[in-house]
Amino acid sequence: MLNPGKENGADTITEDFEIVEYYPQGYHGVDKEGKPIYIERLGQVDATKLMNVTIIDRYHAKEFEQTFNVKFPACSIAAKRHIDQITTIFDVQGLHLGINKAAIDLLLKSIQKIDNDNHPEVLGNKYESKLLEIIDANELPEFLGGNCTCADKGGCMRSDKGPWNDPEIFKL
Template identity: 30%
Template sequence: MSADPLSGHPGHLSETQQAALTQFRQELIAEGGIPSNKDEVVAHLGYDRFDDQTLLRFLRARKFDVPKAKLMWNANEKWRKEFGADEIAANGYDYPEQREVDKYYPQFYHKTDKEGRPIYIEQLGKLDINKLYALTTQDRQLHHLVHEYEKFLKSRLPACSKQSGHLVETSCTILDLYNAGISSFYKVKDYVGAASSIGQNNCKSNSDRSDAVNILTLSFFLTDPETMGNMFIINAPYLFSTVWSLIKPWLDEATVKKIHILGKNYKTELLQYIDQENLPSDLGGTCKCPGGCSLSDAGPWNPQSA
């Protein structure tokens, strides 16, 4: 194992890794995994999702096994075509109900952690499923989620890289379970199951997973692997340890190390990773964005929030 913590990332490739990247790209081009009109697609999207940085995420997720990385890539391309992800990336997605939806299931990006990564926050404890689906549908919610993730790739990561002065490829996720009982998870299991089918979620296998395994897959992100830096599950109820014991076997060791299960006394540890002024006040920070942090889209990707 390489002593370089950035091994496998751009600028930190061994000869073997560089050879795998070259082989991966050549085979994708030859087999149509990267389209012949790539430049047109990139211009349409507004960002290059065929660059070395993206290909390396797939290779790292499969430990530089090119055939396995190709299987993942091709599955991702199939999903993008069926879901219309490229069109969402290029044209956006109109979601006028967001302000009302936010009252009953807040999911949002907000500022950065100490390593310059965008922070993604999900507050499951505020979920009111009946009021939520009186405002929107599962399908619209999923399309909005994909839109936000495309913005993560297209604008949030580049802006964070520019501000921090180094390449930022991952996010910091906070899943707040305050007032969330185990029943809350099962109220959204259909939605989370659908969201998890969008991506590979760093699971060892996508077959025969229990509902418990699907509980967290939404926050492990969508189709692109290797985009989760740290994940903090805060205000975790006592019974969550049972749920976690069911989930852990389905995740690889590297992913498990990124996940921190914290109870009510989470602030000391969380503030080791996130500056107080970048954390919303209702999560123990000092940030009070005008109109609410969950709707501010505050961060280096949004000049209006500065």
């Protein structure tokens, strides 16, 4: 678990692969406690392009490594307290199990193998008020009921918004 990048070859994944095109996911801001927010938009997965498990594993391992080495320390500095947890949102809007069943099975088996201790709370279609209880509207993407669009970064899923991008925090 401490060296997932080496085991999965994650060191070269960014040169090899642009996963967000057909597996929209990533970090976006922090919740009200200062924990990084990780979002997966399962309803927008492109199943036909998502059949290489090795690439998904490598990408997820690299993200996991970055979280421990960069995001948690930056969030801890910004929040002025130790941060070692993530708020995860699985956005299933648009998910049709009949159409995306292979992709969902692949994602859940592959990702769950790495993060098997994360179990999301099921909120159904009344999720917005619950999310806004724990996440400031300026940190929450518009597609989840917040105010953020990250238009200048190509959208929230591409922005990697968070204190880990603050040059002053990064120096520390």
